[in-house]
Each structure stands twice: as C-alpha cells, then as structure tokens.
Amino acid sequence: RKEVEQDPGPFNVPEGATVAFNCTYSNSASQSFFWYRQDCRKEPKLLMSVYSSGNEDGRFTAQLNRASQYISLLIRDSKLSDSATYLCVVTHSRGSGNTGKLIFGQGTTLQVKP
Amino acid sequence: NAGVTQTPKFQVLKTGQSMTLQCAQDMNHEYMSWYRQDPGMGLRLIHYSVGAGITDQGEVPNGYNVSRSTTEDFPLRLLSAAPSQTSVYFCASRTREKLFFGSGTQLSVL
Numbered sequence: 001r002k003e004v005e006q007d008p009g010p011f012n013v014p015e016g017a018t019v020a021f022n023c024t025y026s027n028s029a030s031q032s033f034f035w036y037r038q039d040c041r042k043e044p045k046l047l048m049s050v051y052s053s054g055n056e057d058g059r060f061t062a063q064l065n066r067a068s069q070y071i072s073l074l075i076r077d078s079k080l081s082d083s084a085t086y087l088c089v090v091t092h093s094r095g096s097g098n099t100g101k102l103i104f105g106q107g108t109t110l111q112v113k114p
Numbered sequence: 115n116a117g118v119t120q121t122p123k124f125q126v127l128k129t130g131q132s133m134t135l136q137c138a139q140d141m142n143h144e145y146m147s148w149y150r151q152d153p154g155m156g157l158r159l160i161h162y163s164v165g166a167g168i169t170d171q172g173e174v175p176n177g178y179n180v181s182r183s184t185t186e187d188f189p190l191r192l193l194s195a196a197p198s199q200t201s202v203y204f205c206a207s208r209t210r211e212k213l214f215f216g217s218g219t220q221l222s223v224l
Binding site: 036046049087089101107 | 147149154155156157158159162172173204208210211212213215216217218
C-alpha cells in the first residue's frame with residue numbers, strides 16, 4: 001500500500017462547478033500536510049498548507065481528518081485556470097521525530113471545461 | 115533571489131553513461147532533496163539532505179549518489195545510466211512550511 005494515496009482522476013468538470021479531492025495517508029504519525037499544484041511539464045508549487053482546524057484561501061478549502069487519516073481539497077466556482085494536477089503531500093515521521101521527508105501522492109488531475 | 119536553479123533542462127544519455135544533475139539554491143535552506151516523477155507514480159524521493167555534510171536515502175535511492183559539501187549545492191550523480199532512470203527529475207529545497215522546486219530535468223536513457 002502506498003503511504004499517500006489519491007484518486008488519479010481525471011476529474012472533468014464544467015466551469016463554475018464545485019469539486020472535491022480526497023487523499024489518504026497510512027502513517028498515523030504524519031505531522032504536516034499540504035496541497036501542491038502542478039501544471040503540465042512544470043514544477044509543483046505550494047497551493048496551501050492544511051491545518052487541523054481546516055483552512056480556506058479564496059475558493060479553496062482544505063480539511064484534515066486525523067481520525068480517518070485523510071485530507072481533502074474543495075474547489076468552489078471552478079475556473080478554466082484551475083485545470084492542473086493537485087498533489088497531496090505529507091511529512092514522513094518515524095517514531096517521535098520528524099525526519100523532514102515529504103511524501104507525495106500520485107496526484108489528481110482536474111480538467112475544467114467551458 | 116534566483117531560488118532553486120537546476121541544470122540541465124533536458125538530457126539524453128546512452129546506457130552506461132554517467133552524468134551529474136546540478137542543483138543550487140540561494141535561500142540558505144538547510145534541507146534539500148531530489149525527486150523523480152514518472153507517469154502514474156507521483157514524485158518519489160531519491161535522496162535528501164538536512165544540511166551540509168549530511169545526506170540520507172529516500173524511497174528510490176538505487177543507482178544515484180549525492181553529496182552536500184555546501185549549503186547551496188546538492189548535485190545528483192548517475193554513475194551508470196539505465197533505461198529505468200528515464201524520468202523527470204526535480205530538485206527542491208524547503209523551509210518548514212514550503213518546498214521550492216527547480217524547473218526540472220527531463221532525462222532520457224537510451
């Protein structure tokens with residue numbers, strides 16, 4: 001089983017739709033969680049961190065559920081420019097320490113159509 | 115600041131050849147890492163470093179060597195390239211909250 005798993009999609013949605021992605025992680029000691037965005041043939045860039053209480057940045061909302069070991073990303077009012085691959089990232093912890101390694105999910109592809 | 119500078123952008127090698135992918139950052143980050151990205155696999159960690167003189171293996175270290183003689187530089191060496199190493203490679207440095215990626219190297223091994 002992969003340490004971080006995402007549904008690869010693709011998710012094809014019309015402009016204006018609301019779309020949600022989930023990501024599950026297997027290591028209950030994981031410390032930090034992030035969503036990255038990657039455009040085709042480009043490097044990933046940080047979209048947002050995910051905090052225990054949930055957080056929002058404009059049309060984007062991230063949630064963390066430690067009990068069920070998943071994080072989610074909600075995109076409201078989808079734009080054409082939201083088309084990209086969204087990568088779930090968790091820090092990898094061993095024992096009581098944080099090794100500093102980040103583990104990526106395989107990414108979820110979103111295609112927003114006119 | 116230039117951020118993370120990664121070279122070359124493209125490279126074609128023959129099986130058995132060696133090469134070094136260069137990575138430099140000017141943000142004084144202690145943590146640097148190398149990832150490879152293959153279709154359907156996401157980014158997989160090859161090697162990482164938490165400071166000058168310290169390196170450690172990631173998820174897929176076989177066939178790759180690294181060194182960290184300075185805070186700024188973290189080169190990745192392929193000693194004897196194999197077709198299985200055809201991939202897109204990303205170097206990254208990080209703060210506690212954020213990874214900064216280089217623009218990537220598309221490597222093909224024939």
